[in-house]
Amino acid sequence: MSWQIPRVAVAVDLAVLTVRNDRLQILLVERAIKPFRGMFALPGGFLASKEEDLEVAAARELAEETGLEPRPLHLEQMRTYGAPDRDPRGRVLTVCYLAVVPNLPLPVPGGDARAARWTPVDAVLNSEVAMAFDHREIIADAVERARSKLEYTTLGAAFCAAPFTISELRHVYETVWGHKLDSRNFHRKITSVDGFLVSTGERTKRDGGRPAALYRPGGARLMHPPILRSAGSSPWAG
Numbered sequence: 531m532s533w534q535i536p537r538v539a540v541a542v543d544l545a546v547l548t549v550r551n552d553r554l555q556i557l558l559v560e561r562a563i564k565p566f567r568g569m570f571a572l573p574g575g576f577l578a579s580k581e582e583d584l585e586v587a588a589a590r591e592l593a594e595e596t597g598l599e600p601r602p603l604h605l606e607q608m609r610t611y612g613a614p615d616r617d618p619r620g621r622v623l624t625v626c627y628l629a630v631v632p633n634l635p636l637p638v639p640g641g642d643a644r645a646a647r648w649t650p651v652d653a654v655l656n657s658e659v660a661m662a663f664d665h666r667e668i669i670a671d672a673v674e675r676a677r678s679k680l681e682y683t684t685l686g687a688a689f690c691a692a693p694f695t696i697s698e699l700r701h702v703y704e705t706v707w708g709h710k711l712d713s714r715n716f717h718r719k720i721t722s723v724d725g726f727l728v729s730t731g732e733r734t735k736r737d738g739g740r741p742a743a744l745y746r747p748g749g750a751r752l753m754h755p756p757i758l759r760s761a762g763s764s765p766w767a768g
Contacts, residue, residue, distance in 0.1 A: 539622045542588045543574030545672030546629040555648040562644035566662030597638035604630040604688035632691035682756040693744035725750030
């Protein structure tokens with residue numbers, strides 16, 4: 531008997547992170563269909579056709595299930611998950627994308643989603659939310675990817691709606707990492723990275739106290755030297 535190409539379905543999932551209400555949150559949808567109907571999952575689904583590109587599928591599923599458009603998002607391919615028993619419908623490989631957005635309004639569900647909501651990641655990782663498939667594992671990986679990338683890239687700015695202050699950017703790092711940072715050391719480090727931030731020339735009092743300078747993201751992508759997230763070993767921790 532000659533060897534045949536195995537039949538494997540391909541899907542995409544999106545781990546969309548934001549800082550909302552002073553907590554790191556993940557976008558979840560409540561499944562309206564089997565399997566796992568009524569349980570929460572990451573937005574996503576199968577490729578619409580053999581010709582559909584993965585990133586196009588990810589953007590389409592995000593818009594269909596939550597009403598969010600991919601344009602303002604930082605979107606990057608994270609990892610492929612392919613355990614044989616991860617989907618009871620058959621052998622399914624899923625390509626997960628990590629997305630980072632500023633605080634946005636509540637998403638609007640659609641497609642295969644009965645509801646869509648922002649959920650604190652600690653509630654998911656502490657098993658306070660019943661999750662479908664292997665999505666709790668995927669969310670854990672996405673959170674670790676985001677925490678790690680804040681150390682050596684300028685990803686932190688993607689959590690902020692421009693223009694933003696240094697204090698608002700520091701709040702992102704503190705929320706994602708889960709500990710306080712020394713404000714003056716953080717300001718010195720961030721503003722010393724060439725191309726990370728571009729001053730708008732304007733100031734605001736929305737942080738309270740003295741007027742603070744407003745910035746927008748620059749073109750830099752890497753932090754050198756990196757900021758270590760460990761409160762005990764980081765020179766930027768307070």
